[in-house]
Amino acid sequence: MRTAVVVGAGMAGLATAGALARTGWRVTLLERAERIAAPPTAVVLWPNGRRALESLDPDGAWSASTSPLPDGGVRRPDGQWLVPPRSRAGATGPAPAVAHLEDLYDALVADLGDTEIRTGFEVTTVRTGRRERPAVGDGRTLIEADLVVAADGIDSRVRAALAPEAVAVGSGFAAWQAVIPGYRVPRLSDGQALGGETLGAGYRFIAIPLGAHAAGKGGIYWVATAAGAARPEPAATQLALLQRWFSGWHEPVGELLSLTRPEELVPQGVRELRPLPRTYTFPSGPGGVVLVGDAAHAMPHHLGQGACLAFEDAATLRSLLADATPGDALTRAIEGYTRLRQPRTATVVRQNRRMSAVVQARGRLALRARDAALNHMRPRLLGRTLDPVSDWSPPD
Ligand SMILES: Cc1cc2nc3c(=O)[nH]c(=O)nc-3n(C[C@H](O)[C@H](O)[C@H](O)COP(=O)(O)OP(=O)(O)OC[C@H]3O[C@@H](n4cnc5c(N)ncnc54)[C@H](O)[C@@H]3O)c2cc1C
Known part of the structure; x- marks a missing residue:
């Protein structure tokens, strides 16, 4: 064999x-x-x-x-659409x-x-x-x-x-990921998308709702990217840093960050x-x-x-x-x-x-x-x- x-x-x-x-x-x-x-x-x-x-x-x-x-579309930090959500029809x-x-x-x-x-x-x-x-x-x-x-x-x-x-070698970026379990996912007012991508100058935030069957009963996955090296600080400090960098971004970016617990954060330097x-x-x-x-x-x-x-x-x-x-x-x-x-x-x-x-x-x-x-x-x-x-x- x-x-x-x-x-x-x-x-x-x-x-x-x-x-x-x-x-x-x-x-x-x-x-x-x-x-x-x-x-x-x-x-x-x-x-x-x-x-x-x-x-x-x-x-x-x-x-x-x-x-x-x-498809949650792509927005600027102020919430303006760069690319609105599209249907997959066709x-x-x-x-x-x-x-x-x-x-x-x-x-x-x-x-x-x-x-x-x-x-x-x-x-x-x-x-x-x-x-x-x-x-x-x-x-x-x-x-x-x-x-x-x-x-x-x-x-x-x-x-x-x-x-x-x-x-x-390092790619010049750091990334942070987390999954917030379903029971802690925020309820948003009508018309506000929970998922989608937002691009700032040197920063990117993506939020993706997970299916109801997913581990942790649904929930929401987010990934933040920033230009620069991996951070040496403890997770709680890095989370506070992310909240500062992404403050003023449209909802639900700040809300998702504040709902994330330090032990849920997966930080890493991006390499290639x-x-x-x-x-x-x-x-x-x-x-x-x-x-x-x-x-x-x-x-x-x-x-x-x-x-x-x-x-x-x-x-x-x-x-x-x-x-x-x-x-x-x-x-x-x-x-x-x-x-x-x-x-x-x-x-x-x-x-x-x-x-x-x-x-x-x-x-x-x-x-x-x-x-x-x-x-x-x-x-x-x-x-x-x-x-x-x-x-x-x-x-x-
Ligand atoms: C922030 C971020 C977001 C991403 N998002 C996506 C995405 O949405 N879609 C996508 O397609 N990709 C995505 N990726 C990329 C994806 O995560 C990786 O490409 C993928 O995990 C690589 O899988 P792998 O099995 O090759 O390596 P790894 O996941 O690194 O697995 C390697 C395994 O080998 C074991 N191992 C290592 N050395 C040894 C050894 N000497 N002996 C025995 N075992 C060993 C390790 O313990 C580990 O289990 C993302 C990556 C990042 C950083």
């Missing part, structure tokens, strides 16, 4: 392990944490991410974990959706099939060679397989060993890989190592595409590996993976850089140019036109 070791049980690792286990691979999933646990945040699944998940498992538990993403393809990460992780774990899960296993070494099967180890145990999938995130140990040219790895494939004996998810192409969250791309990676691998047996066929299949994924990730990175300029815009002229650009970009994000980011389908 073909064997695979997947390193890392984030969204990339869970989706890939499940996909391989359901298509005749014996899979071992290694996670350094003592248990598989989602961060207490949420994720937007754009049409490409949904198509990838559908191709991985059309009847998978993941679909019940999502709810439709309401749009084609799957609609964007949102999921609480705890629900999505639970669903991906439920879809792992016969995967052997080993938690508390931190991969510190990786072995490749012309004649030997690839292997990973934690300094005590070495695990060999036909295929090693590195899904160990932006600080991937496997990538550091095989593609040291790709380095994680620069440059991207030269290849995502490292042949070894009859198989090899591949990079997926943030280990392969971590980028800032401006387009909300990191997890969607991870699901695309998993769907592409599944399709290429369906009939590949160890030896020439498997080597060719994993080489095909880099050929398909590199141009795709390069496209998304390019679009993401454009969005980064939009988020970073400061000064009168830059803000005017931003507002003009937004009118052009927003309908694409809704999937009405052939947008190069959302317009992706799994290989046959």
Whole structure:
């Protein structure tokens, strides 16, 4: 039986392990944490991410974990519309959706099939060679397989060993996320939208209502972004800082911040890989190592595409590996993976850089140019036109 070791049980690792286990691979999933646990945040699944998940498992538990993403439009801090909410009438393809990460992780774990899960296993070494099967180890145990999938995130140990040219660097932004559980979500006066996106000079705030079934019984997810580095202060101080930065912004921004508890805040410096790895494939004996998810192409969250791309990676691998047996066929299949994924990730990175300029815009002229650009970009994000980011389908 073909064997695979997947390193890392984030969204990339869970989706890939499940996909391989359901298509005749014996899979071992290694996670350094003592248990598989989602961060207490949420994720937007754009049409490409949904198509990838559908191709991985059309009847998978993941679909019940999502709810439709309401389009709340884009506003200025004073509440003026930059782009009013639009209906999706006439749009084609799957609609964007949102999921609480705890629900999505639970669903991906439920879809792992016969995967052997080993938690508390931190991969510190990786072995490749012309004649030997690839292997990973934690300094005590070495695990060999036909295929090693590195899904160990932006600080991937496997990538550091095989593609040291790709380095994680700061993107010049910090982000804060939180989910306010349903029972604490504010009631707003009629006509006031609870969700939507607001762009200030160097600041961005997005609020998204979660479906009633979500962990915490509905609730609202928000993400704030500011230019600058991650803050060193305790969570309560950072929350107070956010309240100061976003004070005077239209409702419900201030209200959501004041309803958030410090222990709900997930702050982080935004980082990316620069440059991207030269290849995502490292042949070894009859198989090899591949990079997926943030280990392969971590980028800032401006387009909300990191997890969607991870699901695309998993769907592409599944399709290429369906009939590949160890030896020439498997080597060719994993080489095909880099050929398909590199141009795709390069496209998304390019679009993401454009969005980064939009988020970073400061000064009168830059803000005017931003507002003009937004009118052009927003309908694409809704999937009405052939947008190069959302317009992706799994290989046959
Ligand atoms: C603010 C923000 C908002 C975002 N919003 C969206 C969005 O709306 N839509 C979207 O698609 N994307 C979004 N993203 C991006 C998305 O969160 C990431 O791309 C995604 O989580 C990456 O998943 P991953 O599995 O590749 O990596 P990770 O989630 O980092 O998982 C890596 C796993 O590997 C384990 N691990 C690490 N090292 C080792 C080791 N040596 N041995 C064993 N295990 C190891 C870790 O413990 C972890 O479990 C957002 C990101 C941010 C920062």
